[in-house]
Amino acid sequence: MPETVPMKIIARIHSDFPSKFGIPRQSGLVDALKATVVFEPEFRNPDALRGLEGYSHIWLLWQFSKAMREDWSPTVRPPRLGGNARMGVFATRSPFRPNAIGLSSVRLDGVELHTKLGPLLHISGADLMDSSPIYDVKPYLPYTDSHPDATSCFVLPRQEDLLQVDFPPALLEQIPEDRRDGLLAVLAQDPRPAYQNSPDRVYGLDFAGYAVRFTVESGCLTVREVTRLP
Numbered sequence: 110m111p112e113t114v115p116m117k118i119i120a121r122i123h124s125d126f127p128s129k130f131g132i133p134r135q136s137g138l139v140d141a142l143k144a145t146v147v148f149e150p151e152f153r154n155p156d157a158l159r160g161l162e163g164y165s166h167i168w169l170l171w172q173f174s175k176a177m178r179e180d181w182s183p184t185v186r187p188p189r190l191g192g193n194a195r196m197g198v199f200a201t202r203s204p205f206r207p208n209a210i211g212l213s214s215v216r217l218d219g220v221e222l223h224t225k226l227g228p229l230l231h232i233s234g235a236d237l238m239d240s241s242p243i244y245d246v247k248p249y250l251p252y253t254d255s256h257p258d259a260t261s262c263f264v265l266p267r268q269e270d271l272l273q274v275d276f277p278p279a280l281l282e283q284i285p286e287d288r289r290d291g292l293l294a295v296l297a298q299d300p301r302p303a304y305q306n307s308p309d310r311v312y313g314l315d316f317a318g319y320a321v322r323f324t325v326e327s328g329c330l331t332v333r334e335v336t337r338l339p
Contacts, residue, residue, distance in 0.1 A: 122169075122243060124238065125144070125239070130312075130314060131316060132237070136169075138236070139294040142291040143233055145231055158220055162219070166251075169212070172209055172211070172243075173209040173241075178209075183198060184198060185201055187201050190303070218232060270298075271297045272297050274297050276293065276332045296314075312324070
């Protein structure tokens with residue numbers, strides 16, 4: 110019987126993504142995305158956040174709550190490799206792990222202490238689905254957490270991976286103004302799985318209370334429809 114360790118959910122995130130599709134593949138890729146960390150009642154003590162406002166970035170330790178499985182596999186198929194090549198699970202950031210735990214570095218825009226929901230953390234650049242459970246918050250320490258000379262395997266970001274986004278003004282106007290930059294940046298990152306490239310396929314992305322439908326062809330993403338979610 111594997112040994113288990115109890116963990117408490119200390120907070121949940123409020124973001125513009127009600128489902129997994131379209132969430133940036135890593136934290137910090139889309140700084141325009143805004144979200145809020147709301148603490149659970151047991152942890153709404155402002156003293157627990159004393160001094161946090163002095164940091165520009167924080168770490169969030171959280172749960173892939175919609176990617177939990179009873180069994181785990183030692184290898185996974187990263188979408189960035191086309192969904193065919195296998196890599197060791199510990200050489201990837203796949204959500205399908207022995208423990209479905211995520212780690213994100215996000216910008217701390219502000220600490221709001223006196224609200225009906227207790228202290229709030231306003232953040233940018235998160236890659237969490239709405240209501241994802243958070244296990245811990247830690248300050249980001251640039252002198253030890255940043256490694257400019259670090260190398261990686263198959264996840265090097267490339268500017269040419271960004272799509273051109275054609276978002277007709279009449280459709281873009283339906284999106285709240287303070288959410289447009291975030292949505293445009295998310296679409297440019299190409300929300301599709303790497304192994305899906307049919308120009309005839311219509312994809313759907315739920316964002317900030319709206320369903321956005323689009324197609325992609327020859328490096329250009331074209332928004333076809335925007336409707337309000339029920």
